[in-house]
Amino acid sequence: MNDPRAVGPQIRMRLPSLTPLEGKVAADILDRRDITEATSLREVAEGSGVSEAMVVKVAKKLGFAGFREFRSGLIDYYGSDSASLHSEISAGDTAGEVVQKVFRTAMQALEETFAILDLDGFERAAEFLHRARQRDFYGLGGSAQIARDVSHKFLRIGIRTSVFDDAHMMMMSAALLTPDDVAVAYSHSGTTSAVIEALELARRNGARTIAVTNYADSPLARLADVVLCSTAQNSPLLGENATARIAQLNLLDALFVAVAQRDRKAADANLSRTMRAVQSKRRG
Template sequence: MDDTKAALSKVGARLRALRPILTPLESRILNEALDEGFDEGTALTYFAGKADVSEAMVVKTAKKLGFTGFRDFREQISAYNARPSAVLHKEIGPEDSQADILRKVFNTAIQALQETQVIIDEDAFAKVVDAISAAPRRDLYGVGGSAQIARDVSHKFLRIGVRCAVYDDAHMMLMSASMLEPGDIAVAFSHSGRTSAVIDGVLEAKRRGATTIAITNYVHSPLVDAVDLVLRSTASGSPLLGENAAARVAQLTVMDAVFAAIAAKAYDVAERNLERTRTAVAIKRVR
């Protein structure tokens, strides 16, 4: 990804990360800016009128979103809106052909992967790899769709001999967390970062001295505040698909990278365990 594409990807990721802390008025301004027709020629007065807010409110919101002012806000968001992929990422509608739907769904996932790649904290990634590699016990917590991600990760890690336990029940999370000790880890999967059962689990794990890790979408959330390490994904939302569909792809890819890095740390052991697990299930395949 070239520097321009990476910069634009960071713009989209930053805007979505800040959405949970925006007021209704601020959200309206952002939504108006991300709509069709907002470009480098849009005047502040016109934009404020269209959003039905004061000009001062627009400038204040632009700064809260990390821009230096309205001009910077207009320049970067209009460039983000003008990306070729933006056309394909429009909401799915009843007028769309099956080919249109196919392209839009794939484009949403591709965008999530591109934008997640540019916001990954490489230092946190390295620490997560080291912590998972060294831990005697590894608990994975998630509810609903996030639990399915945890199960996929557990399955993948088992192939190289890295055993994990998956918990998707609030009571079981707390019970397992209470048995953790320093050196163990608890990994919490939550798109919103606001799932109470998962947060309670990692807080208990942290009280027991375990290293806590979050795989989540938003930088401003109770889960992020509760853990030691964060690996963040990002994905555009839509009324039909929501954010979770694309975020699931991004989070699975992040954990694929963790898996590969752990395997590389002890390549011979990983290769041997891959062969053992592959051989063990081979008899279940129909010939």
């Protein structure tokens, strides 16, 4: 974890893989913004009411070599500009404070999503989408709205995609995919059964698979050829999903541009055609 901004996201992405007790220990440590190089393993263990061995185990499950590396990573992270962007919304906040906190939390999600982005995977995803015969998108609820936004952008440059937000329709789509096609699954948690099952079937049929999720170790991510991860810090009022949506939209905007760049002449020509087609619908 060479980029301090990536430490917080890498920890958050692994939290679902912890047991309830391990998760409590991790949360206790993450809440300690006063942690320094002088903070001892014993002190941390006593603060959580667990053994020193348990703290070391949690550190390793979160991707660190041991407690010392975990401690150093947190010190670097909390010293970074992105970590300081987030602050909780309170009942007494003024309108100006609410706006500032919401915007700063979104800025943090963008900074940290960029810090953890797998550029090689991003390039592979762009290539899959560019070369595909058929491009099917799967998502439910808010994730389906993300898929529709991306589908709209691709249509503007002449790249046709299909969005499926019904479990039965997803399975029908996946059953018809071939090695010439690509399936893109959208799920914040990476645990949505209908989306997982559809992507699994698409994979069995030889289609390339892409997962857009917040958790790199989730069941959905483990199925995909490429994983595009967003990250966001949880907030009691905003929730994690709402903030992650901003990061996902920006990440997928970048993917859209990367695909368009692979045949810029065709993209520009199709963009002109689709813009002219809707121009007549505008008044003034």
